[in-house]
Amino acid sequence: MAERIALSLKPDFASGRWAWSLMGECFGSTGTVRAQGREDAVLCALAAAYPALRTRVPAYVVVSLPPTARLWSFVVEVEVHFSGVSLVPCTDADAPLRAAAMRAFHPAQPVVAPPTGSLTVATDGSATRGRIGWGWLAEDGRHGHGTETPSVRQCARRRHPVLAELRAISEAISALPQHHLVIRTDCRAAVSLVEEWAVGGHRLPDGYVATHHTAVAPGGLLWMQEQVRKEAPRVDIGWVRGHAGDPLNEGADSLAKLARRAAEGTWGFTAADVPQRAREIADAFTTAHQTTQSADAA
Known part of the structure; x- marks a missing residue:
């Protein structure tokens, strides 16, 4: 059964680079790429992570993009280029994976008192x-x-x-x-x-x-x-x-x-x-x- 792996992106427009994080139940990888926009960053992140992803195929890479994004027109080409990897839209069930991918961008913080009231x-x-x-x-x-x-x-x-x-x-x-x-x-x-x-x-x-x-x-x-x-x-x-x-x-x-x-x-x-x-x-x-x-x- 294919593993679902969430991809999250964080841009730094000053440098033109995007931090990326891929998180699944049994997989995790992070890095940075230079990209022209979010859809370009998705492809660049896949290229950077693919050597590690190849050990987990078949895999569904879950991405958060609007239904009108041009990238959805090229999912077949993506599957051909990154054999065993399929791009799929995120669902409500993917929320825990998405949250884990986002946490990877932030280093562990010291324990603080919980909010009061x-x-x-x-x-x-x-x-x-x-x-x-x-x-x-x-x-x-x-x-x-x-x-x-x-x-x-x-x-x-x-x-x-x-x-x-x-x-x-x-x-x-x-x-x-x-x-x-x-x-x-x-x-x-x-x-x-x-x-x-x-x-x-x-x-x-x-x-x-x-x-x-x-x-x-x-x-x-x-x-x-x-x-x-x-x-x-x-x-x-x-x-x-x-x-x-x-x-x-x-x-x-x-x-x-x-x-x-x-x-x-x-x-x-x-x-x-x-x-x-x-x-x-x-x-x-x-x-x-x-x-x-x-x-x-x-």
């Missing part, structure tokens, strides 16, 4: 006219917000809303390192991406240019992808209906709009006014959240 956090994004804003609000009143004008070479404008949502999620994860986070967002697309990243998936939003240098900088999609994989054990993400009266969600929405509109100057106040206004928003909506929780418990 569970904290519910709402996140939200706002986007219009080429500018995005994001905000997050925790049930204990802690909060954050930010704004940015993404380069059109980095991300198509139609995908700005998803980018803003993901920035909010990422900022909350970074700002609250000592807690297990119950993150709630009203963006299903962001929930789906984070859930896939947590188990080693590579999918990015349509319209995002992963080869742009900002992709691997803090706040870039590939940077956030790695962050989610590392922090996955302490993050529980789920969807909540937006604008349906959930105080934390409404507060996160207000913080995202505050950040964006302050930068645009459309609300008639300056950046210096933002911290105080953000604190007022956070206090009002966390108080409403606590009141709702007390009423539900009564």
